[in-house]
Amino acid sequence: MSEKPTLFTSLSPALLHLYDLTDAVVVIIDVFRATSTIASALYNGAQYVIPVDAVPAAIEIGKKVNGIAAGERDGKLAEGLSHGNSPLEYTPDFIGGKILVLTTTNGTKLLHMALANGAGDIVTGSFPNLSVVCNYLIHKKKNVVLACAGWKDRFNMEDTLFAGAVIHRVKEHFTIHCDSSFMAEGLYAQHKGHLLEFSKNFTHYHRLVNRFGYIDDIEFCLTEDIANVLPLYQDEKLIKG
C-alpha cells in the first residue's frame, strides 16, 4: 500500500518556519479578506493578481504593468493606492481584463514569507473557493501545508476554520498527525452550519464590521464556492489555475 502524503496546519505566520514547505503545496489562507478578494478578482475576469508585500512596491509595479494598485493597512485604504481590499469592489465590469496589484496587512505578506521559506507550489484559499482548492490538493497527491495568515502573527478563528473546512473534505487522502489540524477540523465540524453567526465573536469581525461597517464583505468571505477559481502562483503572479 502506497503511503499517503502528509498535511499540516500552521496557525500563524510566526509558526511557518516549523514546517517543510519545499516539497509541499502551500495554501495561503487569509479569509478576511485578502484571499477572498483574490478569488473574487480572478473569478470576475482579472487577467492575474500580483501579490506584493509593501505599499511602495505595489504603487511602482502597478504603474509598470498598467494595473490597479490596491490594498490596505489595518483595514483601511493605504495611502497612494486607489482601491482597497474588499472582494466586492472587484466586479466583472471593473476588474475584467485588468491586472490587480494587491498588498494587504497579513495575506500578501504571508505569501512572500512562504516564498522566502522555500515554497514552490503555492495556491490561495478561502471559503469562496473552497471546493476547487480541495480538488487541487487531492489530485496533486503531494504533502500539504495549510498556512493561516492570522492577524499580525496572532492566531485567528476564520483562517483556522477554513483550514478545518479543507481538512474535513480531504482528510482520507492524507496522513495527518498534527494537533492544529485536528483542532481546526473539530472547530469547523462544530460550527459549519452557522459560520456567520459564530463569526460575530471574532476579533476580526469587530475590526472590520464594528469599526468599518464591512458586513457585506464578511458575508461574502464566509460563503462557500461563490468565486470557485484556483489562484495558482506562477512567475510572481496569481493566475487562474
Ligand SMILES: O=C(O)[C@H](CS(=O)(=O)O)OP(=O)(O)O
Ligand atoms: O483588509 C483586511 O481585511 C485585513 C485588514 S486588517 O488589518 O487585518 O484589519 O487585511 P488582510 O491582509 O486581508 O488580513
